[in-house]
Each structure stands twice: as structure tokens, then as C-alpha cells.
Amino acid sequence: MANTINIIACGITCLFLFVSILLAGPHLLLPATFMIVTVLVGGLCVYVADGMIKARNKIEKEWEAENPE
Numbered sequence: 001m002a003n004t005i006n007i008i009a010c011g012i013t014c015l016f017l018f019v020s021i022l023l024a025g026p027h028l029l030l031p032a033t034f035m036i037v038t039v040l041v042g043g044l045c046v047y048v049a050d051g052m053i054k055a056r057n058k059i060e061k062e063w064e065a066e067n068p069e
Contacts, residue, residue: 002050010043 017032017039 003047006043006046006050010039013039 014036017036021028021032
């Protein structure tokens with residue numbers, strides 16, 4: 001669920017930044033481009049972190065099943 005929300009939020013934010021480039025003209029091109037890249041890199045980080053948490057939970061469940069106390 002976090003990945004879906006993450007992709008939607010990144011897409012909406014990038015869309016707003018593209019619209020701001022169109023409305024403001026070339027003066028906003030460089031800062032908005034950097035903001036778009038930052039949003040996409042942040043989204044990638046959240047995506048990777050979510051995958052790592054899911055993998056960790058799976059490994060913990062397997063370990064608990066093999067090593068009951």
C-alpha cells in the first residue's frame with residue numbers, strides 16, 4: 001500500500017512542478033527540474049525502504065517458525 005501511495009504522491013507532485021514550469025516560463029526551469037529529481041529520488045528511497053521492511057518481516061517470520069522458543 002505504501003508503494004502505491006508513494007507513486008501517486010510523486011506523480012501528483014511532479015505534475016504540479018511541470019505545471020509551474022509551464023505557467024512561470026523558463027525562469028523556473030532549473031529549480032523545478034531539481035525539485036522533480038529530488039521528489040523522484042525520495043520516492044525511490046521510500047520504495048526501497050518499504051521493500052527492505054517487507055523482506056525483513058518475511059525473514060523474521062521464517063526464523064520464528066524454524067526456531068520456536
